[in-house]
Amino acid sequence: MSLPHAILTSLLEKPCTGAELARRFDKSLGYFWPATHQQIYRELGKLEEAGLIAARGLATARGSQRHFDVQAAGRAELERWSLAAADPRPVRDALLVRLRAAAVLGTVDLGGEIRRHRQLHAQTLERYRAIEERDFPPGSALDTASGLRRAVLLAGIAFEESWLAWCAETLATG
Amino acid sequence: MSLPHAILTSLLEKPCTGAELARRFDKSLGYFWPATHQQIYRELGKLEEAGLIAARGLATARGSQRHFDVQAAGRAELERWSLAAADPRPVRDALLVRLRAAAVLGTVDLGGEIRRHRQLHAQTLERYRAIEERDFPPGSALDTASGLRRAVLLAGIAFEESWLAWCAETLATG
DNA sequence: ATATCCATGTAACGTGTTACATGATTGT
């Protein structure tokens, strides 16, 4: 149940339309909880029906923009959810399954794929580092909110570094 | 499309029944691609219908055991899939969404949850390390298959260590 | 025999993905 709450979070940061939300997901919250515009419209519909968000102005024809605001009930729900205990979910990574498959098949070499993944993870790491330098330059003072946003980014950086190290180690050993 | 291939991999390691597969997923491949017994039975049905696996003996009454073997077509499909290029999927972690929510709400302290997650990740890391010591003791010679299985385990260890470091850092800074 | 557990399933629903459709807006 994270997507509706990710949407509430993003709308609380700044009310906007569905398409604008989808764009924001492509380069911010979506790094840690990706969503397509179809998912977003579906959830916006449910959130509106539940009274957690509301569209500004009246419902107009299909295709015209609809601006959404978070209602008090939506904010309360987001508080409730973010405080509720929830365990981490296991990783679920296809490349690791493929390595196990290669181990049992014995006829498959995944070196190329590992190199390709290393490349992709390096690119993602670069993107995260650029965001860090732009939004949290060294020496800048951080309030609580910025500190939390930075912590999220640092988690992403740590994962990508972890992947990179693993790719290098695996290529060197195997 | 990883679950059917994870099942093929596991059945290729050792043919067995659905329940045995579910048990194996709980403590091996399932660390990296979890699945419930309902998912597994559903996929077994599809794989059987597609002719990629076959049940030993005749179909008997409901409730009786059914032993599955991988067919040649199943092995071919697993080779094809494991060699096909597939990009890594983004992380999708609820705790990071909750941190962003806490940043915008300003009234939520997630310190307790982060400590709890640190605890859980520490336990998982312990479990992985125990498996490493049991299956790949220092000094043991590794053939290609063992090397690949060990690489998968090392990925899990690296992620858990990464999480642990992040939790510690976040608790110290925030 | 009957209570208990185990293996195999069904049902319902929520979430994620892909392909496509329709009305509005913009540029020329």
Add this chain to the structure above:
DNA sequence: ACAATCATGTAACACGTTACATGGATAT
């Protein structure tokens, strides 16, 4: 006016989760 693009959706399906049901095996 027309084409291209954008915003908003619909439809269909695959995957994941939870709750429950039924037949077989086991123990007392």
